[in-house]
Amino acid sequence: MQAGNSSQNAQDGGNEAVIAVLTNLPDADTAAKLSRALLEARVCACVNRLAPVESEYWWQGKLEQATEWPLLAKTTRGQYSAVEAVIRANHPYDVPEIIAWPVSQGFGPYLAWVRGEVTRAEQHKD
Template identity: 70%
Template sequence: MQSHTDQGAGPDEVLVVLTNTPDADTAARLSLAVLQARAAACVNRLAPVESEYWWQGKLEQAREWPLLIKTTRARYAALEAVIRQHHPYDVPELLAWPVSAGYGPYLEWVRSETAGVPAQAGTAAPGGDARDAAPGTAAPQDQDQQESAS
């Protein structure tokens, strides 16, 4: 397994960002807007959660749909701008965590996609299957297996 310790707080540092939306339709629209702006490489629309929070002096409760977003520090400002433009909340939750370690090829994929340069043709997208690769090419995990078999 190729693990990778991220380089630190430079512009290529991968971030995981959390925001919550009031419903599934808003989550879908916001996810699409973020991806079309190349502000993130991937958005996971998670199952609804029950949230309790203080708002304007009152304790509130709401069902929300979280988005888990993968981007880079260099694209965070663009991501925040897209979310603020399209989010219905006055003060949307926007929390970012740096990724201190992760699978090297995945981290590179996040960097590549957010830089506006698509991943190399013929490789499977993260979460994809090696069969998704272009004919005559092997997905990265297949190449590792082929090398170890040699």
């Protein structure tokens, strides 16, 4: 694929719109396993395992603090439910953070690559 210099609105295309999905894990090994599960399920094109972060949050009436490892998956709006299902099936938390937001703008060839990988995976599931 030849990369051009154009950016494009990533929200074009309804279910083909590119989204980013974030979740946090309690340790690096669990993050690596979930990243691999998402990719092997072919529900996203790419997963970034980010550097650990310090999280503070309320849980069961108490203020908690934990080191967590974020995962950022790039997929399409149409695959959100499948991504959520894989995360829920492989996540150790009772109530995992699973949030998604649209990629409003991006490098056109990259967005096309994300869409292409997800579409290719959907076509080979039969």
